[in-house]
Amino acid sequence: MIIQTEGLTRTFVRRSRGVRRTTLTAVDDLSISIDAGEAVGYIGANGAGKSTTIKMLVGILVPTSGSVRTCDLDPVRRRRELARHVGVVFGQRSQLWWDLPTRESYRILAAIHRVQGTERLNELVSELELGDFMDTPVRQLSLGQRMRAEVAAALLHSPQLVILDEPTIGLDVVSKQRLRQFLIAERQQHGTTLLLTTHDMGDVERLCDRVLVVDHGWLAYDGSLPGLAASVDSHRVLVLDLDDAVAPLTGIPGTTYVGSEVGGARQRLRFDPEQTSIAAVLAQVPGLRDLSIEEPDIEDVVRQIYSRDR
Numbered sequence: 575m576i577i578q579t580e581g582l583t584r585t586f587v588r589r590s591r592g593v594r595r596t597t598l599t600a601v602d603d604l605s606i607s608i609d610a611g612e613a614v615g616y617i618g619a620n621g622a623g624k625s626t627t628i629k630m631l632v633g634i635l636v637p638t639s640g641s642v643r644t645c646d647l648d649p650v651r652r653r654r655e656l657a658r659h660v661g662v663v664f665g666q667r668s669q670l671w672w673d674l675p676t677r678e679s680y681r682i683l684a685a686i687h688r689v690q691g692t693e694r695l696n697e698l699v700s701e702l703e704l705g706d707f708m709d710t711p712v713r714q715l716s717l718g719q720r721m722r723a724e725v726a727a728a729l730l731h732s733p734q735l736v737i738l739d740e741p742t743i744g745l746d747v748v749s750k751q752r753l754r755q756f757l758i759a760e761r762q763q764h765g766t767t768l769l770l771t772t773h774d775m776g777d778v779e780r781l782c783d784r785v786l787v788v789d790h791g792w793l794a795y796d797g798s799l800p801g802l803a804a805s806v807d808s809h810r811v812l813v814l815d816l817d818d819a820v821a822p823l824t825g826i827p828g829t830t831y832v833g834s835e836v837g838g839a840r841q842r843l844r845f846d847p848e849q850t851s852i853a854a855v856l857a858q859v860p861g862l863r864d865l866s867i868e869e870p871d872i873e874d875v876v877r878q879i880y881s882r883d884r
């Protein structure tokens with residue numbers, strides 16, 4: 575097991591107007607297990623408790639109660655040893671030296687982590703396409719270049735676990751794609767475990783085979799991405815193209831009429847796969863020319879989970 579938490583909880587005491595104290599539970603009784611080689615998306619609204627969890631996983635923050643083990647170590651007591659097994663990328667914060675040429679940061683990091691030889695660095699430079707700006711000071715890099723450089727910095731010591739906090743924030747489509755492809759390949763080649771927080775559902779769809787949703791500090795969902803869609807009211811929608819414009823197709827069992835276009839020649843019906851089958855619905859549709867199915871939009875699904883009351 576790479577990450578194991580049991581009842582992990584962290585509270586913060588806040589003073590309002592200097593006198594009254596309120597206690598905020600940022601992470602609430604979190605129990606999760608993540609196996610070696612998994613790729614897990616950790617998602618939740620702003621302030622849901624994602625960063626607080628990550629800080630406890632890497633030993634920056636001490637839990638109020640409960641237990642946590644990362645790479646089989648107690649992160650607070652064995653923080654330095656843990657750093658050898660974990661790479662962390664914080665989208666907003668840099669671990670590179672701003673005024674030095676990019677390559678110098680790698681030289682320093684290689685010394686800190688006692689990385690022998692240049693084989694790993696060469697691999698990262700080639701796969702993340704860093705070659706063109708290795709001699710450029712970090713502060714002059716574009717956001718996309720810098721993010722790739724950050725990922726290389728976090729992975730230079732070949733960590734077992736890579737934690738990425740908003741790795742694709744602000745990146746253009748091509749840079750996002752490149753970074754995602756790199757992470758997929760890194761995981762395949764080295765069996766690296768990935769844990770990423772993101773507000774970009776594309777990251778989760780492309781990179782993760784498991785998703786954890788945290789809501790006000792507690793775990794609202796743990797499972798696959800398709801399962802997440804099924805866990806809320808997210809029925810699929812049948813889009814029917816008909817030979818002729820007809821009156822709204824209301825009243826087909828197991829379906830709800832959503833709307834029509836082209837004067838009624840295209841109609842949308844929401845259906846619940848547990849109540850009816852597509853075949854049964856189509857048997858009642860006159861003059862069907864074409865058909866498509868709209869899957870639930872994952873952003874909508876997540877929005878519904880966030881807005882759900884506890």
Ligand SMILES: Nc1ncnc2c1ncn2[C@@H]1O[C@H](COP(=O)(O)OP(=O)(O)OP(=O)(O)O)[C@@H](O)[C@H]1O
Pocket residue numbers: 586587588598599600618619620621622623624625626627
């Ligand atoms: N050092 C602190 N002192 C007091 N409250 C804190 C502290 N750190 C975090 N919090 C509070 O704990 C809650 C969880 O914060 P956290 O940063 O973990 O959320 P997050 O899910 O990472 O949010 P975001 O998506 O905005 O990064 C928030 O209400 C935040 O204000």
